[in-house]
Amino acid sequence: MGNRLSKIYTRTGDDGSTGLGDGSRTGKDSARVNAYGTVDEANSCIGLVLASELSDDIRSLLTAIQHQLFDLGGELCIPGHAAIFDADIERLEAHMDALNETLPPLKEFILPGGGEAAARCHIARTVVRRAEREAVALARVEAVRPEAVRYLNRLSDLLFVLARVLARASGHGEVLWNHERRKA
Structure with missing residues (x-):
């Protein structure tokens, strides 16, 4: 593969449009651009998690997920393209099951926090959840493969479990919602 992005600016988007992966153009505010743009944002957030102190296995898992999110962004950017499959979703579920086995049952809601890596x-x-909502909104007006939405749904669940693991590993522990605080 040569220098595909030798010039970063093209000026073709100055009119508020952008090119899709199939060569067609659409508005930068279209449902499709919102969906793959939010997937890109989620990928950047995972990069922020990767900037934290992590175990090698978690680092490897998140790096693999970043590659899959890039694939998913491509799927959403190219109408009719398929890049995420049932096996990808099943891998997320297997990782989630393995991580969840090490955690105590959840009896209370958890507030975002629990140390820097967990908070990230x-x-x-939450950004993956928004990407899922954007993909669902896109699916209401254009074709979106159900695997894309399911992948985002499972990924947000996996990140929740991973945040619990990271909070415990950091020594900060999970921050539980105190629903009794208003009764005092």
Whole structure:
């Protein structure tokens, strides 16, 4: 692969449009651009988690997820393209099950926090949730493969479990919502 991006600015988007992966153009505020743009934002948030102190296995998992999110962004940018498959979703579920086995049952809601890596993971989780909402909104007006939406749904769940693991590993522990605070 040569220098595909030798010139970063093209001026073609100065009119408020952008090129899709199939060569067509659409508005920068279109549902499709919102969907893949939010996937890109989620990927950047995972990069922020990766800037934290992490174990090698978690670092490897998140790096693999970043590659898959780039693939997913491509799928959403190229109408009709397929890049995320059931096996990708099943891998997320397997990682989530393995991580969740080490955690105590959840009896209370958790507030975002629990140390720097966990807090960053919570931010990534919420941005992935938004990417899922954007993909669902796109699916209401254009074709979106259900695997894309399911992948984002599972990824946000995995990031929640991972935030719990990171909070415990940091020594900060999970921040539980105190629903009794108003009764005092």
